Amino acid sequence: MKRFGLEAQLEDLKQQGLYRSRRIIDSPQGVRINIDGREVLNFCSNDYLGLANHPQVIKAFQQAANKYGVGSGSAHLICGHSTAHHALEEELAAFTGRERVLLFSTGYMANIGVISALLGRGDVVYQDKLNHASLLDGGLLSGATFKRYLHADVDNLEKKFKPSLLSSKSMIVTDGIFSMDGDVAPLVELVAIAKQQQAVLMVDDAHGLGVLGKTGAGVVEQFALSQNDVPILVGTLGKAFGTAGAFVAGSELLIETLIQKARPYIYTTAMPAAVAATTSASLKLIINESWRREKLQSLSTQFRQGAEQLGLTLMDSNSAIQPILIGETQKAVAISQRLLEQGFLVTAIRPPTIPKGKARLRVTFSANHQTKDVDALLNALEQLF
Numbered sequence: 001m002k003r004f005g006l007e008a009q010l011e012d013l014k015q016q017g018l019y020r021s022r023r024i025i026d027s028p029q030g031v032r033i034n035i036d037g038r039e040v041l042n043f044c045s046n047d048y049l050g051l052a053n054h055p056q057v058i059k060a061f062q063q064a065a066n067k068y069g070v071g072s073g074s075a076h077l078i079c080g081h082s083t084a085h086h087a088l089e090e091e092l093a094a095f096t097g098r099e100r101v102l103l104f105s106t107g108y109m110a111n112i113g114v115i116s117a118l119l120g121r122g123d124v125v126y127q128d129k130l131n132h133a134s135l136l137d138g139g140l141l142s143g144a145t146f147k148r149y150l151h152a153d154v155d156n157l158e159k160k161f162k163p164s165l166l167s168s169k170s171m172i173v174t175d176g177i178f179s180m181d182g183d184v185a186p187l188v189e190l191v192a193i194a195k196q197q198q199a200v201l202m203v204d205d206a207h208g209l210g211v212l213g214k215t216g217a218g219v220v221e222q223f224a225l226s227q228n229d230v231p232i233l234v235g236t237l238g239k240a241f242g243t244a245g246a247f248v249a250g251s252e253l254l255i256e257t258l259i260q261k262a263r264p265y266i267y268t269t270a271m272p273a274a275v276a277a278t279t280s281a282s283l284k285l286i287i288n289e290s291w292r293r294e295k296l297q298s299l300s301t302q303f304r305q306g307a308e309q310l311g312l313t314l315m316d317s318n319s320a321i322q323p324i325l326i327g328e329t330q331k332a333v334a335i336s337q338r339l340l341e342q343g344f345l346v347t348a349i350r351p352p353t354i355p356k357g358k359a360r361l362r363v364t365f366s367a368n369h370q371t372k373d374v375d376a377l378l379n380a381l382e383q384l385f
């Protein structure tokens with residue numbers, strides 16, 4: 001592999017402060033986790049509702065493992081599709097107000113599967129500049145003409161539609177809540193543009209699901225968007241649901257097409273049935289116990305007020321994701337390191353995940369945080385800035 005120049009590439013990443021490494025966690029996911037034998041206060045998990053280690057969810061997993069075993073043994077289309085998978089699909093369809101749902105093993109696979117099943121050469125995909133990597137990769141894989149519009153800028157999007165492209169199939173793709181900024185997409189405007197341009201709108205609500213909306217059904221519930229408004233809805237199960245996997249929700253026709261054509265659906269082993277059964281237990285908690293959503297909201301508000309008093313630069317976010325804009329990569333990394341020394345886990349987000357010069361500390365909250373945890377973080381930030 002000498003010719004690949006791997007050593008030089010890795011050295012270059014180190015020089016730029018972009019070298020990534022993994023922390024080894026020796027505890028369940030939670031507000032307090034163990035790293036290197038030390039307990040730290042965790043502000044970077046996507047387990048927004050604290051369900052990843054919830055006693056009822058664990059119990060559901062244990063019971064389901066007794067019933068279904070561990071591995072699913074095969075792809076859904078061979079012999080891996082169980083009653084637990086099927087029931088979860090029906091429950092998620094009712095939850096999101098869609099005709100039908102299809103489970104995928106991960107959100108990454110759902111996104112590349114949907115876009116590449118529906119679009120090909122000669123079609124056009126319009127994507128927000130800050131969309132999640134899996135959406136961008138799905139667009140590239142599909143072979144469709146790729147158009148990126150300025151973040152949340154509907155005027156800029158409209159300008160990208162050219163009369164010469166009107167006859168092609170086109171899709172507008174957006175995160176619901178942007179994963180690195182925490183802001184919500186201008187969905188009502190996007191629905192209108194999609195209808196006007198005869199494009200199909202696809203929304204990836206990985207960070208809104210479970211968190212936004214009266215019953216936790218996410219941005220489509222918050223903005224009362226029907227299946228007609230948002231024909232393709234993607235949700236992930238590894239975040240607020242606290243389990244693993246993902247789903248696509250939409251019309252009968254959409255789901256049947258994906259079953260026939262989405263390669264990341266067809267050519268992969270089904271998620272374990274026990275994970276599906278466990279997700280059904282999470283879903284019940286999400287629907288029935290709205291206090292977690294309310295708590296998240298109040299923790300975010302508390303943090304925003306405190307951070308503003310400290311003069312920190314926050315982003316325009318109403319969600320559980322509350323980034324602090326730092327700018328320089330090395331500075332963000334240094335602050336994150338200092339916070340860790342003091343027992344706070346807050347990750348620095350660096351290019352290429354976000355644009356150059358926009359490095360940030362991505363603070364996320366869980367319904368299991370307490371107001372005193374937020375106070376402690378604000379105190380530590382005050383000392384550092």
Ligand SMILES: *Cc1c(COP(=O)(O)O)cnc(C)c1O
Nearest residue numbers: 106107108132179206236238245
């Ligand atoms: C996390 C995430 C995904 C990927 O989901 P996984 O199930 O972790 O593969 C997709 N889209 C967005 C916006 C995400 O934040």
